[in-house]
Amino acid sequence: MLFFFMMVFNLLGLVFVRKHYLMTLIMLEFIFITLFNFFYLYLNSYLFEFSLGVIYLVLGVVESSLGLSLLVYLVRSADLSYVNSFNLC
Template sequence: MILGLMIFFSGTLSLLFVRKHYLMSLLSLEFMILSLFYMNFNFLEFFYFDFYFLIIFLVLGVCEGVLGLSLIVYLVRKNSLDYVDTISLC
């Protein structure tokens, strides 16, 4: 369980350090989703529960990743870069 928490907090730190680049922040979010999956798997395995929740969790994680990638593709086609600093809100 401590390993899962260390992985989650390292994903959080990487998200804070690369917050200006969309693709790297999306990768760190996926890293955090995988660490949550690992912790849920260990919890459900310890108490001998079924793993149906994990399938739903993975499906939602994939949907989050696809939505993020589609937003990145839209921003790259619109602005030619995927950096936050180059995008103006006006």
């Protein structure tokens, strides 16, 4: 039940605080941490191996490093730090 509320509040935060790229990345990391905690407790309650949790953590680290490198590239090259100023075409 706690994880459900955490996930809902994180998704609401992602919707309402989506103007700045760094805040969007932080909300995505909170969603990742909530899912990891839920995943860890699920594996712990059924006495499964935790190797899948380590793989999930590695994927989260890669996702966060790619997001931060994209943020640094956007700020240095074009001074774009706001999501609304992206031009995808």
